[in-house]
Amino acid sequence: MTATLEVRNLRTHFFTRAGVVKAVDDVSFSVERGQVLGLVGESGSGKSVTGFSIIGLIDPPGRLAGGSILYQGRDLAKLDERDMRHLRGNRIAMIFQDPMMTLNPVLRIDTQMIEAVQAHIKTSKAEARTRARDALGMVGIPSPEERLNSYPHQFSGGMRQRVAIAIALLHNPDLLIADEPTTALDVTIQAQILAEVQKLATDHGTALLWITHDLSVIAGLADRIAVMYAGRVVETGEAADVLDRPAHPYTHGLIGSVPSRNKRGDRLAQIPGMTPSLLSLPAGCAFRGRCAHASTACEQEPPVAEPTAGHAVRCFHPIQGAPA
Amino acid sequence: MFTWLLRRLFQACFVVLAMTIIVFIGVHVIGNPVDILISPEADQAERAKIIAEMGLDRPLWQQYAYFLGGALHGDLGRSFVFNEPALKLIGGRMPATLELAVTAVLMSMCFGIPLGLYAGLKPNGILGRVIMSGSILGFSLPSFWVGLMLIMTFAVQLGWLPSTGRGETAEILGVRWSFLTWDGLRHMAMPALNLSLYNISLVLRLTRAGVRETLPMDYIKFARAKGLSPARVIFVHVLKNIMIPVVTVLGLELGTTIAFAVVTESVFAWPGMGKLIIDSINVLDRPVIVAYLMMIVLIFITINLVVDILYTVLDPRVRLETKA
Numbered sequence: 001m002t003a004t005l006e007v008r009n010l011r012t013h014f015f016t017r018a019g020v021v022k023a024v025d026d027v028s029f030s031v032e033r034g035q036v037l038g039l040v041g042e043s044g045s046g047k048s049v050t051g052f053s054i055i056g057l058i059d060p061p062g063r064l065a066g067g068s069i070l071y072q073g074r075d076l077a078k079l080d081e082r083d084m085r086h087l088r089g090n091r092i093a094m095i096f097q098d099p100m101m102t103l104n105p106v107l108r109i110d111t112q113m114i115e116a117v118q119a120h121i122k123t124s125k126a127e128a129r130t131r132a133r134d135a136l137g138m139v140g141i142p143s144p145e146e147r148l149n150s151y152p153h154q155f156s157g158g159m160r161q162r163v164a165i166a167i168a169l170l171h172n173p174d175l176l177i178a179d180e181p182t183t184a185l186d187v188t189i190q191a192q193i194l195a196e197v198q199k200l201a202t203d204h205g206t207a208l209l210w211i212t213h214d215l216s217v218i219a220g221l222a223d224r225i226a227v228m229y230a231g232r233v234v235e236t237g238e239a240a241d242v243l244d245r246p247a248h249p250y251t252h253g254l255i256g257s258v259p260s261r262n263k264r265g266d267r268l269a270q271i272p273g274m275t276p277s278l279l280s281l282p283a284g285c286a287f288r289g290r291c292a293h294a295s296t297a298c299e300q301e302p303p304v305a306e307p308t309a310g311h312a313v314r315c316f317h318p319i320q321g322a323p324a
Numbered sequence: 325m326f327t328w329l330l331r332r333l334f335q336a337c338f339v340v341l342a343m344t345i346i347v348f349i350g351v352h353v354i355g356n357p358v359d360i361l362i363s364p365e366a367d368q369a370e371r372a373k374i375i376a377e378m379g380l381d382r383p384l385w386q387q388y389a390y391f392l393g394g395a396l397h398g399d400l401g402r403s404f405v406f407n408e409p410a411l412k413l414i415g416g417r418m419p420a421t422l423e424l425a426v427t428a429v430l431m432s433m434c435f436g437i438p439l440g441l442y443a444g445l446k447p448n449g450i451l452g453r454v455i456m457s458g459s460i461l462g463f464s465l466p467s468f469w470v471g472l473m474l475i476m477t478f479a480v481q482l483g484w485l486p487s488t489g490r491g492e493t494a495e496i497l498g499v500r501w502s503f504l505t506w507d508g509l510r511h512m513a514m515p516a517l518n519l520s521l522y523n524i525s526l527v528l529r530l531t532r533a534g535v536r537e538t539l540p541m542d543y544i545k546f547a548r549a550k551g552l553s554p555a556r557v558i559f560v561h562v563l564k565n566i567m568i569p570v571v572t573v574l575g576l577e578l579g580t581t582i583a584f585a586v587v588t589e590s591v592f593a594w595p596g597m598g599k600l601i602i603d604s605i606n607v608l609d610r611p612v613i614v615a616y617l618m619m620i621v622l623i624f625i626t627i628n629l630v631v632d633i634l635y636t637v638l639d640p641r642v643r644l645e646t647k648a
């Protein structure tokens with residue numbers, strides 16, 4: 001069976017005046033039907049750009065500079081805009097990071113939902129409205145019929161994100177890209193939405209690409225995890241492998257900085273240093289300046305090692321054995 | 325909403341009252357009509373008689389009280405020159421000015437919005453740059469000079485359009501309008517274009533700025549992620565956001581356009597209020613000047629009120645606040 005999504009050697013570069021920003025540089029991963037892939041990394045590591053590349057919404061000065069994005073075997077990178085539009089919001093949907101900004105402030109919810117229905121199904125307005133109402137009900141919005149007549153500013157952040165999720169799920173997509181949809185929300189609502197999206201995804205066999213900078217959010221959710229650093233995937237594998245036996249020093253550090261994994265009273269472990277500027281990446285491993293295991297070998301491009309089958313690490317000195 | 329309206333009306337009355345005082349005193353400062361209106365041959369007794377007839381022998385405050393008393397009954401005095409009620413005189417000329425100004429404002433939307441949209445969507449294209457440079461000319465070229473150039477080109481050289489007067493008119497509800505006949509429209513074309521040039525530039529720049537500001541918004545990206553057509557994204561999602569400032573500014577500009585029609589009406593001998601006021605100032609026909617200025621004040625206040633109401637209708641976020 002072909003994977004719902006298989007990203008191979010994807011490169012997305014921004015050709016800015018200051019230079020070429022290699023926001024995504026040689027990224028590969030795949031997501032199977034009904035599976036959840038957690039894409040983890042610090043701010044600026046290229047997670048959102050990866051998501052937008054898949055759904056075909058990279059605007060100039062950015063463009064796909066290489067690689068392929070296979071959706072059920074078809075390469076989206078080669079698809080023309082028309083065909084891509086038929087997939088967008090229909091077979092491939094996306095939820096954005098900031099719920100306060102994803103809905104158009106001057107259009108009513110029903111307008112924004114009906115157009116989303118009618119973009120992909122030839123149907124009457126009344127029919128589309130019914131679908132929209134049912135979708136709102138499904139994501140747990142009380143009295144959806146009345147809420148359809150509201151404007152976005154009449155909803156709380158959590159409710160807005162539910163509306164956005166309802167819109168994304170209108171056509172039961174095969175692939176859902178969730179770009180940190182819960183970071184802007186408080187913890188209880190975060191957990192609710194997380195559980196709901198996961199349920200909806202498993203019910204429909206949707207492949208889920210869950211983007212986050214917080215490992216603890218996806219620890220219980222993801223089947224597989226891909227860790228991104230400075231535009232590259234530095235470690236991928238089964239969630240259990242990556243979480244329990246992290247092999248890349250960066251993943252190791254990330255797990256160390258998740259509060260629940262620290263003993264009480266311990267100081268939170270932090271990865272020292274900052275993400276390097278993508279404009280002036282050092283040659284070799286980009287994590288070199290922050291890595292406790294760095295050697296002169298790391299000035300070369302690190303090879304991909306596989307400590308166990310299906311667990312890949314881009315590092316000269318992968319950490320072996322004990323969990324963080 | 326109701327108390328808000330009441331407060332606005334009360335404010336409006338106060339503004340009108342204040343304006344009567346300023347206008348009345350101002351007009352008395354600019355000159356004494358007696359010197360112009362009474363023939364130099366008239367003897368002393370005749371002079372005194374006419375002065376008394378016009379009420380000019382009384383102290384200023386009495387003249388003002390008399391004027392105010394009349395104004396409350398809708399009587400702004402009789403023209404010294406035409407010996408007709410000033411209000412009737414202005415009322416008779418108003419339709420010509422109104423249709424010219426409204427046409428000019430409509431034209432500025434018809435030209436300004438599409439040009440601004442184009443310049444906003446293609447900011448680096450040659451045409452986009454040409455449009456922006458052109459708008460600077462629209463702001464800075466003096467209106468009378470452009471008017472003369474228009475006449476030179478389209479009336480004198482090409483002979484396509486008539487250069488003076490209103491042309492044929494047709495009557496609705498006892499008022500004569502030029503826009504109802506083909507000949508009238510041909511007469512209106514040049515003066516309306518002349519009058520709208522500034523507003524075209526204004527609308528164009530507002531629209532372009534709005535497009536540039538709206539396009540990078542998350543909700544536009546989300547609209548695209550739903551799979552909407554580019555036309556739907558631009559004409560519904562982008563344009564609806566831009567229409568709020570454009571309509572507001574343009575509404576407010578209507579008052580200015582009416583007031584500035586003076587120049588255009590003089591150049592094209594368009595028999596509107598502006599032409600009348602220039603003639604009246606030349607002979608110091610005080611009642612007409614005062615009535616005209618009062619009329620302009622009233623028009624400004626009405627337009628401001630209407631625009632405020634329109635603004636709340638257009639922008640759902642404002643609507644809620646006024647209700648609260």
Ligand SMILES: Nc1ncnc2c1ncn2[C@@H]1O[C@H](COP(=O)(O)OP(=O)(O)OP(=O)(O)O)[C@@H](O)[C@H]1O
Pocket residue numbers: 014016021023041042043044045046047048049050060061062097213278
């Ligand atoms: N339009 C653009 N022009 C230039 N550079 C860009 C553009 N968009 C993104 N980038 C760069 O791409 C890099 C990756 O950005 P991205 O938004 O994917 O990060 P992220 O991992 O999603 O971070 P966050 O957790 O903050 O959302 C950033 O360094 C950013 O500067």
Ligand code: SF4
Pocket residue numbers: 248249250285286287288289291292293294295298302314315316317318
């Ligand atoms: S390649 Fe070297 S610098 Fe990079 S993470 Fe591995 S050990 Fe550290």
Ligand SMILES: [Mg+2]
Pocket residue numbers: 047048049097179
């Ligand atoms: Mg992001």
